[in-house]
Structure formats: structure tokens, C-alpha cells
Amino acid sequence: MKYVLISIAVLMALCSCNTNSNESEMSTEALIISYQERTAHTVYLTKNHLHQPVICWSEEDTITGQKFLHYSISHDHGVSFIKNKDVPLPGEVKLHPEGMPKIAFRHNGEVYVFYEVSTTSEFNRFAGEIHYIVSKNEGNDWSPPHRVHQDSSQHKAWSFLDVTLLSDGEIGVCWLDTSLSGKGRSLKFARTDSEGNFTNEIIVDSLACECCRTAIYCDALGTIGIVYRDIINDSIRDISVSFSTDMGKSFSKPVCFSGDNWNINGCPHNGPDVTVNSNGIYSVWFTGAMEKGLYYAELDKKGGQTSKRKISDSGTHIQMCLLNNEQRVMVYNEMKKVNEIYHSQLYAQIQPAGKIIALTPGNSDATLPSVTDLTDGFGVVWIEKGKVLYKSVKVM
Template identity: 35%
Template sequence: MRYWLIGLLFLVACDTGTTSFSGGKELVLSDTSRDASCTYMTRNAQGQIVVSWVENEQLYYAVSPDEGLTFSKGKLIPTTSGIQAHPENMPKMVFRPNGEVIAMYGTQSGDPRNKYAGKVYYTRSVDAGANWLPAQPLVTDTASYDQRYFDMALLPSGEAVTIWLDNRKNDTKEGSTLYIATTGKAPGFQKERQIAQTVCQCCRTALYVDADGGLHATFRDIINDTIRDMVHIVSADGGATFSPPVRISADNWAINGCPHTGPALVKNAQGLHFAWFTMGGGQGVFYCQSPDNGITYTRRESISALPTAKHPQITALKNGDLALVWDEAVDTSGSRIGIQHKAGNGEKIAAGFITSADAYANFPVLKTVGEGKVLVAYKKVKGKREEVCVQLVTL
């Protein structure tokens, strides 16, 4: 199968009906003398915002003591190396309540059976990041030569859980298998097992734990051999069992290729909320919701006027409102970060952009900070360098 990136660019003027958001000063977190990419955002055990990124094939992170106003200098995780800097397969970190920190990342596999194959490694710190243990492979089974597009989260028990795409499967159908593993009594991840098959081989997966302990996974599935639409599964028992995959939207995107743009989800009092990219029945970033925990889904709605919109992320604010971010190519030399503010029921309140059209900024991630604010991190091209930037945005 040939893997390829869909990159249709459209010449447009400017979007209409947008709102100017109040953005704070753009901060550059990475070393400006080196290329940086693969932004990710989480919180540590003390509740502080942590932004991580890749520089020189290693993982760095910075901590904010004041909800995104300032950040510490980027700190290297020395036991990471050979990271493949793919913004849809970005490294991730989890900070467990017991002081353990886990950093997970992907490398190239170099396996002759698949030139695109990757390997997933993780490294642990048992003292809140002061020292790091040697990196180890997520999978030790020699039948597995390709692991990619992982996600991690914390369970209510304080254990960490991860999902990833794996070449191991029980049939000859197109696609990868979605695996899951959790931490437990022994160090590291254990009890790996399959939870879904025929998954699109190169789109980011999304793992989310809701306030009730429900474990949700969303990914692009391959349906009837040709259709690559987003599906949702949920576990009420900590990942021991999952519901059957259900399409969040019948886009019917028939494509023999890989879009390299995955889904995002979050839950508030009104239900589950999803954002994703498709070229089925229209092109761009779309949104829908499920008021009943994945039984039914609302009709999708387009998030951006431009069909080049991709790579969405979504979060819930403290009051239950929603914020979505994405990137969109404006022409052949520019890309900007879009943002939309929604009410808790999904109704649009405002939309706009936090970077200029000629800035070439993309792959945003976000976290709620304070009341009515989000912190957005993204990659931005400046001169001949790629930088990791953050910006506080008031909705």
C-alpha cells in the first residue's frame, strides 16, 4: 500500500464572519538555533501546565508555574534518542500521582517488511523527572515490527494506559490493529491486548478518560475495505472490555491512502464532542456530538470555511464551554491556526485566528487555563527554522 499525505491547497482571500480573540504574547519555548516540532501539552502531578516538543531527535519539556504566563527553560529528557519528528505521532508524557513520569515516543523501525514501520519506546522517571531510566520498547513480541500513532492517559486509579497501532492482526484485511496496555504492580506497561482491527495505519488515535472513569478511544477505521471514517469505542471497566466501533459520522470517505490527520474528543455535561478531518461528502474539519455516551451522534457541521483545515484538537473549559483549534493552509506559502469557541451544547459562539496567514503555523494543541482562557501550543516557521510557540488566548 502506498502511504501519502493529502495536501490540496486552495488560493483564497480571507475568511469572513470571524472574531478577533484576545491573544497574549507569543512565547517561543524551543531553542531557536535548532528545528523543533511535535508539540504536546499536559499537566504534571502538581497541576502545572507542561509543554513538550522534539529537538535534535530528543524530547524536551517546559513547565509553567502560572498557567501559561511564563515557562521554565526547556529541559532535556536524556534517555530519549532517535525520535522520528512526526507531528501526528508526537511524543507524549503522563505524570502519575505517585511521582512517576512516563515519556513515550516513536522512532523509525528500519524493518524491510515495511519501509514506513516505526517502533514505540518509553522512558520512566520515578522521582518526578529528576532522573530518567533507560528507554525500553513498548512491545517486546518479535512478531510486532510496526508500532505507531499511540496515545496515553491516566486512569482514576492513578495507573497509566496507552493505545497504539500495531502490525499484528488475526486476518488479512487492510489496516492495523489497535492495542492497549496499562501500568500495574510491575514497572512499565503490561497486559497488552487487541481492542480493534482494520484501523487506518497512519492517523493519530485519541484516548480520553472522562470524569466517571469511562475510557474512550477514537480512530479512523477502514470500513468495507475502502471507507476510512472515524469511529468511537468506550470502556466502562478500565479498558478490560470495549463497545463495538461505531461511526461518529457516515462520511463514506473512500480512499486507498493515509490522510495523516487524526480525531479529537472531549466530554462535558452535555455529552461527548468530536472533531476530525475528512474528504467524504465535503473536505475539511468537522464537529459532532453524542449526548448519550456514544449511542447516537448529531449531524456533523463544518468548522472552517476552508477545505484545507486539518489537525483539530478540542478541550472543555471550566464552565463546560468548548474550544477547538486546527490549522489551515491559506496558500502555497502560509498556514494559520484557527480557533472556535462553542457553548457547552455545541452551539458556535465565535471563531477566528490566532496567527497570521503568512506565518506558516500548524499542528496546534491546547489546554484550558483559568476562567475562559486556553493555552495553545504550535509549530511555527521563522526564517529557516521551526519553533515551538505558545500563546494564551481569552475566549
Template identity: 25%
Template sequence: MLKLLIPISLLFVSLFWKGMSSKEENRDIVVCAATPLLNEEMSPDRPTNLVVDAPIALDPTKSYTLPTLTTNSKGEVVLYWTEKDPQNLISLYFSTSKDGKTFGEKKLVFADAGLGTGRLMRPKLLFKKNGDMVAVFSYRPGGATPPREARSATPSHETNHNNHGTQAAPPQARPKRSSEIRFTVSKDGGSSWTTPTSVDTDTSKLIRGFFDAVVLPNDEIAVAYLKDVKGSTKHEERDLRLAVSKNGVFQAERLIDPVVCDCCNISMVVDQSGALHMVYRDNNNDVRDMAHIISKDNGMTFSAPKILYNDKWEIKGCPHSGATSASTKTEQYITWFSGTRNGQSGIRLTNSSGNLLKVLDANAKNASIAADAKTAVWVWEQTSEAGTTSVFYSKVDNGKLLGSQSVNNSNNGQNASSLAYNGKVLIAYEVVTADKKTALALQTVD
């Protein structure tokens, strides 16, 4: 029987309890809350057929986003996500499962109104071989929303007669936006964390974002990100940077590519041989196709950029849509969106050689991919004619793309994450609730 991590609502019970496919295996999936909701605090219209064997993890007053699945250094399943409360405090939590079914008590990593929750800048929770946990996330000092331009309280058509008819003072310029990529470390399994620190030692007020982070074969951390070009007069101009730790301390950032698409997320993965692959959206005279570079020395040097698939998509602006990638024992797979006009516009899936495996139709969006040694799992959102979304997935087994299937009863699902684990596939995603908040759901498919 599947136990769902959603707020109390008759509407969403029907989304997850009816008609499980014979191709989909039901699992009991429970996340225990550190401070559970008591039964007497639950809504009186709570359905009695929603079985709860553990405290409810989800508080209906909060919004839950960016559920992400991974494994720790012990091979256990880890789910991490963000929560936003009515006071706009954003918290990053994680929970661990020893069997991929039942999850233990959630643990707090960091909480602050400035914690980033953008879909293109998902927090990363990393596990080093020495047992350390490292969380990397975007952070905006001063809160999530920068101040707007100060506006005069005096309407422009009115004058101040005590000041000889002069108009109100002009609005002040909007403060320069800035954001950082910060990291925090836990050496005790996530019970306590160090004070978050920027991976970039440059203190200039600049935007840094659209990052990815990985553990390198030498057990150091690499973080790639886009950064504002100092002194640029363009609306947005960013280059690609990389910061790598040494003995746990991040060294000075290095410039990887001076001209890139300015608002698309980066993807990094370490393959089975220990090579670091980085995929990012390049910008060659407004042709914005995906570039692929490889490092075989823990990020010290990289190969020359190679365009994965020559869509020749020319667009005068950033698509705000990057790539995700994953590596099996024998191959790397990459998925991204291209708006090319060659008749193949949409989300595509290729291997590292640029061989095109499939292009999804125009109703697909927000794709991601994960893999174990043998199998890659491709997930995305599919929009129906009625405008609702649901989660679909397809497996790549030994280089062969299998047929796509929907995750049953995943109506209103979005921003999915997947994990191949012990011959099964775990898929976590957000569910848009009736009050426009988002909740979490987690299913296992065979």
C-alpha cells in the same frame, strides 16, 4: 507584552507584535533554556524591540516541533516539545509554569535520533496521581530514517570484463521496517528518567505506531496503537492493540479490532465519570469512518464499535488523518477529517452522540481539540489563497459552538495545541521560519 519563542529574525517579530486584537489578551510567556544563547552570540540584526527578560529558549540552528500543552498533577501548565539539532539528534523537553505565563527551566526527557516526531504520533507526557511522570513516544531503532536499498556503484550498462561479462550484483532488499512505542518514567519531577522500554513485549520487527496514551482512573497507563499484522502480504495491514500497565508494568497487549484503517492516529480520553473513550478510523470494505468504543473497567472490556457519523467515505487507501477528542464535565467532542462526497467534505466536529456541530471549509486542516470541565477549544490551520497558514480557534461552551477567530499574527503557524486554563485559552504552535526550520510560539487568548 507577548514574548515570542522564535528564532532571531526581523520577519517574525512583525508576525507577533503588530495589531493584537481587543479580543485577545497579551501575556508574557517565557521559556528558560538550560543552556541559553549568550547575547554576544546573537545575530547582529536582532531587533532591539524584542524584549527578553530571560535566556532565549530557541537556538536558531535547531528545528522545534510538536508543542503540546497539558497540566500536571498539581494543576500547573506544562509545555512539551521536540528539538532537532544539525546532527539529527532529536530531544524531547518539557517546561512547567505555575501561572500559565512564565515557564521555568526546560528539562530533558529523552534524546535519540530514533525518537519519533510524526504529526500523527505526537509524544505524550502523562502525570499520575501518585506524582510519577510517564513519557510515551514512538521510536525507530537505528535512527529516524531506515536504510534505502543498496545500489550498485557499477552502471547497469557496464559489464565487469574480469568476471566474464557478468553484470553487477542486484541491489539488496530493503531491510524490514520496524518501530516501537516506548515509555520512560520519572519519580523526581522530571530530573531523571528510566531507560525507555517498549510497551509491547513482542520482539518481532513490526511497525507499531499512530498511538495515544492516557492515565486511567486507577492510576495505570493505557496505550493504544496500530500494529502490523504478522504474515500479511498486503502493502500495509494493521490492527488495533491496547497495552495496559499493572503496578507500573505493561501487561501483554490485547487485540481490540482486527481490521482498521492502517495509518490514522488514535484518540483516547477519560471522561468525568471515569469511562475510557477510544476513537479510531475503522475500515469496512474501504469505508473509512470513525468508530467509537467505551470501556468502564479501565480498559479491560469495551463496548461494540459504533460509527460516530456515517459519512460512508469510501477510499482505497489510508487518509493519514485521524481524530482528536476531549471531554468536558457533560460532553465529549471529537474532530477529524472526512473526504466524503456528500457535499460535507472537510474537518468536522461532533459530540459523542454523533451530532454534527460544524464542518470547516476545504482550506482547514490539522484540527485538534482540548477541554476543561466547562469549555472545549477547537483549533486548526487555515490556508490562505496565497498558500500561507495561520491558526484559528473556536470555543464550545455548554454544548454551543461559538464563532471562529484567528490567533492574531499567527502567520506560518501549524500543528497547534490548546489548553483551557483558568478561564483563558493557551495556544502553542509551530512557526515555519525563513530558513524552513520550525520554531515555537505560544499565545494566550481571552
């Protein structure tokens, strides 16, 4: 694998891209993580059970069309990602950003990789299942694929999974299941049992938006929260949250908190993200309502909105994380016109101060960012011109 460093001149350009950037934030040089001879499709940044940063990304060979999945763990607090682990993928795997392959680590170090696969159906072009495989020896060997969901009926669709480590060390997942009414789809949750199998799936919401990514978290007290795009009053596609205080045995009635009133007869294919601390819940999302843009909201423990602000008028693909100092970082990309050519520039915004950091220059084509906290700041990955790039940013 080859690494490419962004030059000092480019880094200087990054610092001058936005007048709201603060000198107390310092970016490292960007590294190309993916393989040079392949095209990257998705990238996911998370942490393992030891709180080490992990990058998981998918690629496709430009000549053979073969698909690959890799992950790499940083053993130096996000400074570098050196040793890649290869994950076997079936030919029918789906590689799309809203339902990307994801990785999670159980309390005992077992590695779980989740991905979507297409299934044959002459009635439903979206038909597919969510599979997972497990490694019990640090990614050297993998189990046969298993389904996350119990149902395996033909012509149905299961997709848009998110995953989190629960407070008891088990893994919790949520996903969009089959439609129960002919419109939208149900939202479900399941968790691993003591043997590491997913059991006792339950319905969180019987009617959710059918093709937007979901977001799940578990706080230090064991409360599980799921944030997702809901369907309200037939055609309103706003953001809701539902809670479980019994480790996933039951979930509360969903609370719609975004208040956008986005009336659209279709799926935006753009889901929310969420993080949490002892003070509250923090969520980001996109809306195409009258006040179109990216938004950030703070919620109380019951899902009530305590504050809301617009992050960007033209941004997309927003993701967020919580820093060690309790600040919230959100990353997103915005379309920019430079010399009559449109580009996609990557930004980070830090709340509650509202500081904005330009992560890439104005003529970049960066998109699909993912972010996690580091000891003294945050790490961010993205896709640019078919490659996965990573950089760390110190926040004082």
C-alpha cells in the same frame, strides 16, 4: 533559552484578522519556547497530575543532526514556561506529527515519556517500536527504555500512540499495532499496573486505518473512550469510538459516528481528537469525502451522533479541549494566499457559540497546533518556521 515576544502591532493585526472574533477573547503575546539554534519538529501540550500545563517538544540540531526532547511545566496557570527538563532520546527516534513524542504523569508524580523508534528491516520501511522511559525524580534521571507493546518481532510496526491519565491515577495508552489480516492495523490498549508497568494489552479493534493518530480519554466515572480512524466495508475511512467501562479490561464493539463515507484506498495520515464531560463526548476530525473539511460532532455516551457541523473547508491538524465553563475550543490551521504566496494561519473556534479567533496573522506559517484549558481560557502551542510558539487566550 531565549524568549521572543510578538509585538503589540502584531497582536492588533491578530484581532483584526477575522470579523467573527469577539472582544471578550483576549490573546497574550506569543512566546518562543524552543531553542533558537535548533529546528523544532513536534509539540504537545497537556497537563500533569496536578493539572498544571506542560509543553513537550522535539528539536534537531541544524548542524550536527542530534535530536532533543524537552518538557516544561507552568507553575502560574499557563502564563509562563521557564525551566526546561531535558529528556534523553536515541538516535533512531522518529519525529513526526501524527506519532509525536508524548508525556504523561502518573498519580504519584512519576513522569512517563513515549516515543517511536525505527528498527532495521529490509521488508518494512515503516518498521518500528513504541518505547517509554520513566523518571521518578521530576525529570532529573531516567530509566532505560521499555516497550509499550509485548511483541518485539522483527519487521513489524507499532506507532501512533496516545495517552491519558485514568480516573484511578494510572496511565492508559492506545496505539496502532500490527496487521492481523494483511490490511490496516489492529488498535490496542494497555494500562500501567500497581508497579507502573504496562501489562495485559488487549485488542480494541482488529482492523483500523494504518497511519492516523489515535485519541483516548477517561471521564470522571472511569469510562475510557478511544476515537480513531476506522476501516469500514473494505475502504471507507471514517471515525469510530469504542468504550471500556471496566478500566480497560474489555472494550465495546466500535461505533462509527462520523458518517462521511470517505472511500479511499490509502491512509489519510490525519487522525481525530476527542474530549468529554458529563453531558457528552465531543470529537473533531478531517475528511476528504465529497464534503471535504474539518468537522465537529457531539456524541451521546453510547457513541451515537447527536449533532455534526463543519468547522472549516480548508483546515487541517485540528485539536480540541474542554474549558472550565464547558465550552469546547478547537484549534486548526488553514492555508491562505497572500500576495500570490501561500501561508498557514492558525484559528481557534469556540463551541457551541461558533466564535472564531484568528491566533496568527494571515501571512504567518503556523501549523500543528495543540491546545489545553487554562483557568480563564486556553493555551495553544504550534510550530512556525521551525520554532515552537505558545500563547494564552482568555475567554469570558
